[in-house]
Structure formats: structure tokens, C-alpha cells
Amino acid sequence: MSYQEFKPNSQLHDLIDCYWQSEAPASGISRVLPDGCADLIFNFGGTISNAADNGVSVAKESIAAIGMMTTFRDVVAPSGSNLLGIRFKAGGLSLLTRTSLSEFKNTTVPAGEVIPELNDAFLQELHAITATGERIALIEKMLYSLLAHANITGDKLVTSVTDLILQSQGQIRMSAVADAACISLRQLQRRFKARVGTSLKEYAKVVRFINTSRIIKSARNKSLLEVSFERGYYDHAHLNNEFKQLGGVTPSALK
16 A cells, blocks of 8 residues: 655645545555544545445545544555545634534545535546646645635634644643633533534543554653553553554554
């Protein structure tokens, strides 16, 4: 399998983390981990299925919207699969749709259900282009058009809250987040869930998982008990359980 990432135009930097392309000459299983983002996926090949139940994850030759994930997913890609994706920063996708992102958390839905302009006709336009750079240029042209006509204002409060959670690497109490935002926790939870797709606690848990994974891989001389306490887990068992839930592995498997 080949995988590449591409930076967005500077005008879309606040919205998009990256574009990515995945191609697989042979069929195989891949594990997709929570990354704190939502995606749009343009599938130019066969059906991507869920390994657990063989159900459809991304339909053949389609555009799919993937809500934020709070647990891992194993997917099966057929030989010759060809995917191009947009990885949105937390809350970024909400600027393109009036659908609450919480409605498709941990779920894949046809992109046209949340953004009608992302239909079969647009996919066929992309299909007629072979160069990845040209496909991305056409996608960005569509995104600019959507942003110009969506008439959806960004939520600066939610953006500042996601930044705060990222800066803390997921180690911050939700009450402290609400205090910093000068809003009640209940109000903040409602706004955050609609824009990002998860609760504050779920998002912070994913952010902590991502950062802890990096530390375990890089600081091999540290014991997992040390890592547990440094990263805000109660003990080794708590670390173990969260890694199994989010990543499907034990922390020791990363060393």
C-alpha cells in the first residue's frame, strides 16, 4: 500500500489538516485509528468493507463522509483500491454543512446526505482527471464555492476550546475548559458536540491517546507505569483499557 499526504492551500489551512491519497495494488486489511478529525473520502475504486462484519465502509466509486472516530476500525481494501481524502481539523467539516457532526460519529455516510453538492456528477469530474494535484485543485475550487454559499459562521469559541485541549495534550478537566471559555459546561458541551461530533471528554481522550502513543514509541526507556502517571491515567490498568478501546492494542505492543 502507498500512502501520501498533501498540504492544503494556505486559505484552507484553518479548516483542513491535509489531503491524503491511499493506493493498494493488492487487497489487504488496514487498521484506522482515531485521529481527532472528520474526513471526506473520494473512492475511485472498489468497495471498502469493514473487517469485523464485512459490511460496507465506503461504497464502490462514491464520496463518503466519515465522522470523528472514538474507537479503531479494521477495513478491507480490494486490490487496485484508490482513495483520495480530506482530513478536516476538529470542527472544520461543520463549516460546510448544517448537519450536526454528532449524527455520524463513528459512522460513514454518503457525502451527498450532508453536502448535496458532493454528488456522483462531481465524482465523475474527478474521475476524468488522473493527476492527484489537479484533483485536489478541483476539490479546493468546490470547497471555496461551498464556503462562499453555505452562509455558516464559524464558532470561535469551539475553535479556542479544541486548541486548548490540543495544547494540554488531552490532560485538562472539562470544568477548567468551560471556565476558560467563560461559558457553562452544559452550553459548551452542546455547541462542541454539534461542531466537532463528540463530547468534550471523548475528544480529550482521543487527543491523549494520540500523544501517549507517540511517547510510548519514542521513549522506550520509560516504563508504562511512568507513562500512565505522566499522561494523566489513574494507573497501568486504566492506560491498558483505554488503548484497547481506542486502538485495539495494549500499550506494550507499541514498544
